[in-house]
Amino acid sequence: MSFRPLLIALATGLLSATGFAPLEWWPVALLCFAILLWLVHAAPTLKSALLRGWVFGVGHFTVGNNWIQHAFDYQDKMPPALGYAAVALLALYLAIYPAVAMGLAWRLARRPQPDMAFILTASAAWIVTEYLRGVLFTGYPWNPLGVLWLPTPITGIAAWIGTYALSGVAVFAAGLLTLAARRTYRPILIGAPLLLALGLLTSPLSAPTPAPAQPLVRVVQPNIGQEAVGDVDYPEQVLVKLLELSGRPGATPRLIVWPEGLVNYYVEDGYPDPRFYARGDPRWVRARIAALLGPQDVALISGTALFFDAKGELAGAGNSVWPLDISATLGPRYDKAHLVPYGEYLPMRTLLAPLGLARLVMGDVDFISGPGPRGLPLKGFGNAGIQVCYEIVFSGQVVDRANRPAFLFNPSNDAWFGRWGPPQHLAQARLRAIEEGLPVLRSTPTGISAVIDAQGRVLASIPLGQAGAIELPLPEPLPPTLFARLGNWLAFLVAGALLALAFAFRRLAS
Structure with a gap:
């Protein structure tokens, strides 16, 4: 067996990840995938085609997920070096999906020379396997290949097909x-202008002018990272900074949004155990936040909800978001539904905990998942759809379709994500805005916080590693897109159409 194709597959896989943020070398990525298709088509057996796709995937996912290692820098129970092993092990698993896609293309449509039928089959197979990557074993759809198109007009097609x-x-x-x-x-002379035309037809030509009566949204980024968590005064330090950056009320109603989990005081009432009042009475904490609000203002705050069993013992926690108004009264709570395995809960805890493994998020109590996407009604601002942290990367799973929100709020803590993770996270939030036709508000402790309009454009942002606040009119939603109506059924419809075209091309060529 020749190792040269495998070395080329690994090298091009590594290089292909530069197509994602922060580099966004998308032409390089497309060239790397072109080489992958050539290598797979040239494979003499199905086994070698699968292997070439898998080796490419190992390189692709190792570089693309390098930011995961940074999360281990803040976990005392596990050495930071374990983060590099985690990235490699994850890549070994994720590479199965491109391997299967390439194996299907080789098996179903290989001929002596690469042709349109082979390309169409590979495209259809990639759609199906990438969808499976997003749903199997809780799903991990980080950096879908479609995000490469964000610097181009072609990204507008996402509103139609996802x-x-x-x-x-x-x-x-x-x-x-x-x-x-x-x-x-000939395929290029037909296909390239067609893709460009579709992109231009589906992309916005100019930014909409905000309605004068639109309320304001203020996005806060305190720039306090994970390295400060161990400080004795950390909860107070963070709250003071958040209050300072939230400004003072004016004549126009404001929606103030804070990052994920930065309210380190407990804010709900009725804890059965007195020790949970040690940091401060929840009424005192809420009153301090409410003091910066005007009569028409609302703050969306994110912190930890505590769940107790019938005996009053702590049973779990929720990664939660509450609306708070001038009366210091909490509105209905949203609990994060799509939790991060090994981050917010430890799978198979009874087996893994004795081995010394722990959650990456500090604390010994696992988080408990909420019921899924639902809106929080905010008087004067419409229905707020909440997606905490990486929930926003799950295409087709971010909106309660029976109760469509006016916007999506995505509080996150990207301080765990190094320098590559935050811009990749922002890019995927932009795709959700395009798919659903909804504006997205992102607030993170260290960046990148942003206001994204319903067509995926970043209206304003606070760069990585800077403190600040954005105050803009709340962008308006668009009418439901085709994807908002049909969801990921469109992925299977497009994959089926591509396979039908592949069959038609093969029949015409025979």
């Missing part, structure tokens, strides 16, 4: 380059 099908478009574009390498130019 992210996973948009990833298939990326594979199709890479396939056109593969055909060009064997001097088959």
